[in-house]
Amino acid sequence: MLEISNLHVKLEEEDKQILKGVDLSVGAGQVHAIMGPNGSGKSTLSYVLSGRDGYEVTEGGATLEGQDLLDMEPEERAAAGLFLAFQYPVEIPGVGNMTFLRTALNGQRRARGEEEVNAAEFLKLVRARAKELQISDEMLKRPVNVGFSGGEKKRNEILQMAVLEPKMCVMDETDSGLDVDAMKLVADGVNALRSEGRSFLVITHYQRLLDHIKPDVVHIMADGRIVKTGGPELALEVEKNGYADILEEVA
């Protein structure tokens, strides 16, 4: 599904190398987790994959189902099936949640040459998904993320994921700022979306989220590289001993 090879990335504005040769292969239907200390490049990886400005790829590449991701505009990546759940979802005053989501869905469908969803079908689809995530009609009517609590914003991200039905979901510290109940709700939403054709890359600091979203593979990232890869037990090891032991071991 997602193939990242020898990816080197630096900040455009300053001469600072953030990713120093990331190799990662996520198979269809798999859930991979990336853990790592602050500043290891986890969020940068998610931004580079989704096409945010400000980064320069100096070497290597990334493909989604064989398509070169890095060559595409953010909206083309979305239409190709990539989705980034933001660590800090953006508030957009004046743009209604429903208008936004419908424009996004139909934008993707148009780009793929599929028929657009009409207003009635769309409403039905969103209502059903929103109910599962305990998102009220009132929240749907508000401007995008405006006045939402931290937990509501993260639920709104999962709602977008559920409506847009991407193939490859990158989740950037979706657990940050969530209490236990909210995390459970978000995890249930993600688990409901797990399927053979859909993969997840879950970026997190803590093992806690991985209790709810069980990963197939766990990677440890440090200083711009994947330094260790293993099964779910690797996350437990981090929880118990911190990153220091692992980093020492691979150094």
Added chain:
Amino acid sequence: MALAQPKIDLADALLARHATPAAGAKWAETARRSAAERLRAMGGPVRRDEYWKYTDPSSLTADVAPPAALMERDGTSIFSQVDRLTIVFVDGVIDLAQSDALALEGMTIEPLSDALGADIHWAQSVYGALETRGQDPVPRPLAALNTAVAGQGLAIHVTGKVEKPVSLVYLHNDVASDAVIHHVIRLDAGAEMTLLENGPAAARFNKCMEVDVADGARFHHVRAQGRDHERRAVTHMFARLGEESSFKSFTLTVNGVLTRNEAIIEFTGDNAHATVAGACAGDGTFHHDDTVFITHDAVNCESRQVYKKVLRNGATGAFQGKILVKAGAQKTDGYQISQGLLLDEESQFLAKPELEIYADDVACSHGSTVGAVDEDMLFYLTSRGVPRHAAQDMLVLAFLDEAIQEVEDEVLANAIRNRLGGWLERRSNSGL
């Protein structure tokens, strides 16, 4: 200080250029004559005047109106979904054949020439009177010119609560038309009306409107200035507000090479409210100037100014807004915001917010910002699959919507939104 000779000459040239309107009653001729004297005393407007620092008035004062091509139209009016009484002006001349009958319950409407021709008429207390009050402390020569030479316009006397909006449609058929229109409106105590205006009006348009709002009366005004690209307009709106009255005015402007809209509002009775708001979307040679002066001379009045401008391809937006709180105008609540959204580095937004306060128990705030489209918002939208141009349009509409929300009536607000959506779409299609 003596006036510079070129300003005096310009005043004379302006007065000489316009045909003398049909003679009116004695009081009307006196009003016109004194307006001409006012204009001579203040001189014609030139770029060196402080009040014309951001906007070059020379094309507004030139001997001949620069021609403006007619834009092809789809034939629908922005307010076509609204049940209204329509009055049509073609190149600044009333066209009764195209208009509805000038009759609506709760008001009388007559052509300005009829009102100015009557020996005894209520318009005597309004015509040129509010304009005169608005000339101090800042001279507005093109308004004085308008009073001196206008032969066209309406006199509207509102005595009750009028159900239907009065809709003035300004058609532009002659590429070289140079129109002058003057409306006088009086709302009696407790009366209410909604006035709609739309259309390009003329190649060059000088419009003056005086609105006298008595105690407890309510005046709503929604205006859409469009769409011919080369049109020019200078408009003045003078309002005097009585006790517990309400005045709300919103203007949408798209296209046109030069638009200067002045609003001069005076609170004379306590506990009154005024909102003036505007949204404009400009492209290329577009130059748009909102100049506002609000005088608080009564207790516990509230005023709001909300102006938003989206500019691209070298367009210019200017805002000069002032709140003057006179001594004794305690409990004044004055609010002013002006914001420019620049879609490229060629466009510019110029703002001069001013507060002048002589009372000690008031709450006045003003803010002015200028910036580009928020990249974080743009990325968020596009990362979900919204095409970049659509994402930018969504953010542009969201930005302007804060001004459109000042329009209370949802039908009218949505008409404004639709017009803007259409503007964005046409621009996208034409690749600009």
